[in-house]
């Protein structure tokens with residue numbers, strides 16, 4: 001099982017590398033991003049004893065790119081409000097750097113794991129861009145003002161999921177797009193508009209695109 005996971009990790013990393021080669025705007029960030037991963041795998045930074053909410057897995061840059069491009073189309077169908085992106089539980093921050101560096105959008109990454117926050121701050125010091133990193137529990141921050149919010153809640157406890165849905169209902173602005181990984185939001189505040197199969201570090205998963213309708 002461990003061998004299969006390692007092979008999958010190498011395949012995903014190679015595909016990610018090939019994706020980055022075609023995007024010069026990502027080279028600077030990716031150089032510093034990979035520097036540490038050259039010596040330590042992402043799982044060195046993750047808390048190996050973590051369970052439920054705090055389990056780490058990642059969305060490779062090419063999958064993030066697919067998600068952001070689709071979400072952006074849905075977003076601009078309904079509003080011209082300036083688009084800011086948030087990854088709530090951003091892990092090693094690769095998604096926020098992708099959106100910021102490639103699409104020049106203001107971004108916010110919220111992450112509770114200190115080691116990841118330090119890694120993100122290290123990368124942030126080498127790139128220019130409007131990147132807000134909140135090294136704290138996402139429940140202590142507001143979700144207001146973001147056009148697209150991404151949530152990888154695959155392993156979240158039922159209780160956390162319920163709390164998060166209540167927070168999204170209350171704080172997310174109307175017409176904003178919320179993308180969740182693995183399962184959709186069950187709330188009549190959100191309309192499911194698309195589902196897309198993507199590759200992630202743990203295999204394949206579905207991304208669910210919702211619009212906040214009230």
Ligand SMILES: C[S@@+](CC[C@H](N)C(=O)[O-])C[C@H]1O[C@@H](n2cnc3c(N)ncnc32)[C@H](O)[C@@H]1O
Nearest residue numbers: 053054057058059089090091111112137138152
């Ligand atoms: C499965 S990882 C996904 C990382 C990233 N979004 C991606 O797709 O590559 C989920 C991350 O959410 C973080 N997380 C979980 N609960 C959190 C909370 N309440 N506040 C901030 N971060 C949280 C975990 O530490 C973990 O790094």
